[in-house]
Amino acid sequence: MAxxxxxxxxVELGGIGPGPHAAMILADLGADAVRVExxxxxxxxxxxxxxxxxxxxxxSVAADMKTDDGVALVRALINKAxxxxxGFRPGVAERLGIGPDDFSESNPGLVFARMTGWGQTGPLxxxxxxxxxxxxxxxxxNAMGTTDAPPAPPLNLVGDFGGGSLYLVxxxxxxxxxxxxxxxxxxxxxxxxxxxxSLGQPIWSLLNGGVWQNHRQSNVLDGAAxxxxxxxxxxxxxxxxxxxxxxxxxxxxxxxxxxxxDLPAQMDQSRWADLSKRFAEIFAGKSRADWxxxxxxxxxxxxxxxxxxxxxxxxHLRERGTIVEIxxxxxxxxxxxxxxxxxxxxxxxxxxxxxxxxxxxxxxIAR
Numbered sequence: 001m002a003x004x005x006x007x008x009x010x011v012e013l014g015g016i017g018p019g020p021h022a023a024m025i026l027a028d029l030g031a032d033a034v035r036v037e038x039x040x041x042x043x044x045x046x047x048x049x050x051x052x053x054x055x056x057x058x059x060s061v062a063a064d065m066k067t068d069d070g071v072a073l074v075r076a077l078i079n080k081a082x083x084x085x086x087g088f089r090p091g092v093a094e095r096l097g098i099g100p101d102d103f104s105e106s107n108p109g110l111v112f113a114r115m116t117g118w119g120q121t122g123p124l125x126x127x128x129x130x131x132x133x134x135x136x137x138x139x140x141x142n143a144m145g146t147t148d149a150p151p152a153p154p155l156n157l158v159g160d161f162g163g164g165s166l167y168l169v170x171x172x173x174x175x176x177x178x179x180x181x182x183x184x185x186x187x188x189x190x191x192x193x194x195x196x197x198s199l200g201q202p203i204w205s206l207l208n209g210g211v212w213q214n215h216r217q218s219n220v221l222d223g224a225a226x227x228x229x230x231x232x233x234x235x236x237x238x239x240x241x242x243x244x245x246x247x248x249x250x251x252x253x254x255x256x257x258x259x260x261x262d263l264p265a266q267m268d269q270s271r272w273a274d275l276s277k278r279f280a281e282i283f284a285g286k287s288r289a290d291w292x293x294x295x296x297x298x299x300x301x302x303x304x305x306x307x308x309x310x311x312x313x314x315x316h317l318r319e320r321g322t323i324v325e326i327x328x329x330x331x332x333x334x335x336x337x338x339x340x341x342x343x344x345x346x347x348x349x350x351x352x353x354x355x356x357x358x359x360x361x362x363x364x365i366a367r
Contacts, residue, residue: 003030003334004341008176009363011036011074011081012058013098017131017156018164018192019087019115020054025169026083027057028334028346034359035060036074037352053331055349061360062353065096073356073365074098080363083111083172089128090120100187110185111175115168117159119191131159134192140200147217163195220244226276227252227266230305231283238305239283239291251300255291256282 005026010033012023020035027033035055039062061077064070075098078084084100086093093099100112117134118124124137132153135141145152171188179185197204206212212219223229227243243252249266253259256279263278264271283291288304295302306314312330317323321333327348334343360367 002341003028003343004338006030006341008032008083009081010034010083010085011077012085013074013087013093014038015087017087018160018168019085021161021165022113022115022168022172023058023085024054024056024346025165026172029343030341031083032362033058034077034355034363036063036077038062039064039353051329051349053326053329053349056326056331056346058350059355059359060350060352061356063356065098071097073360073367075102076365077359077363078103078110079107080365081107081110082176083113085168085172086112086114087116090114090116090125108184109179111172111179111188112185113168113172113175113188113190115164115190117164117192119194120189131156131164131192134163135159135196138193138196138200140196140203143203143216143222145216146223147215151216158199159192159196163197163199164190164192167195167198224269224272226272226279229276231280233283233288233291234285235287235289237288239288240303240305241279242301242303244301248299248301251295251298252302255294255298255300255302258282 008026008031010023010026010031012019012033012035014020014035014037023033023035035058037060061073063073065074074096078098094101100110103110103112114120116125117129117131118127132141135154135158136151140158141151141153143151144154168188168190171190175186175188203212206219207214216222217224219225220228225244227241227249230238230240232238241252243249246266250260253263258278260266264275286294291302292304304310311317312323312325314323322335323330324333324345325331326345334346357367359365
């Protein structure tokens with residue numbers, strides 16, 4: 001393995017969603033991440049034909065934590081680890097005998113990272129939920145979508161992965177930095193509701209400053225502005241327009257063959273609906289490829305909206321390695337990049353439990 005986290009040992013208590021995604025990021029960056037799964041394989045997006053590539057880069061250890069031997073194996077792994085990723089509901093790890101307090105003496109430098117939707121405390125801490133529930137409670141979901149339809153879920157990127165796994169990784173790395181000075185580990189309480197609210201601080205700031213309306217599709221960034229939204233083209237495909245700054249807006253108008261003197265002021269919100277309709281009529285007159293030719297090389301901030309297949313073939317994303325093909329499977333590349341600590345190509349996901357003996361030998365665990 002290579003990357004800035006080479007030498008870091010991570011135990012991921014197997015699950016789905018943000019915990020495994022966080023483990024994938026740490027493994028991508030060089031950590032020796034081990035996924036603990038039930039002997040049956042546990043929760044996974046695997047099926048009979050295809051591997052779950054969100055589990056790339058980790059070795060899999062089988063442990064039945066309903067048995068004493070299974071718990072003993074997990075305890076032995078955690079005692080060797082720098083980081084544990086715990087995606088259980090609050091209290092479950094403690095009942096299994098693998099909570100953070102169980103390692104305070106045997107592994108005092110352990111960073112115990114807990115990933116939940118609601119957090120370890122609070123009235124909802126023991127409740128179930130999914131991404132849509134968490135972002136719904138924060139106010140962010142209500143701000144997404146159009147006024148003529150219910151709020152639109154932004155896949156599960158905002159909650160599970162934006163407010164969840166990425167904040168868990170931030171917490172883990174912060175705790176590891178602090179450990180250098182203190183020599184001690186600590187518990188990281190990463191809750192999706194907390195992370196999403198933190199992601200949304202710029203919107204809170206705009207709202208508190210009186211420049212954001214508490215209604216869907218009423219603001220510059222939520223699809224109301226004619227210069228910041230998507231438009232359908234003659235071939236049924238879409239372009240994304242993000243011409244906020246005056247000079248970019250001027251380039252947009254030039255490409256559309258419009259003159260500012262004939263139009264409402266850019267920031268006249270009372271005329272945004274009319275201007276959006278006019279822009280839509282013009283964009284509908286040419287194919288997406290035609291508009292790429294018109295705006296290519298300009299500062300109009302007009303780009304194609306690609307589907308997954310198109311994104312996989314995009315020259316920019318391919319050249320940077322943003323999207324790669326590993327063992328015939330198209331997927332994301334490693335992010336971010338480093339000038340010295342160059343990362344490896346992620347490894348193919350392993351079969352559930354297939355690395356138990358190998359990991360125990362590597363980590364010095366007797367069996």
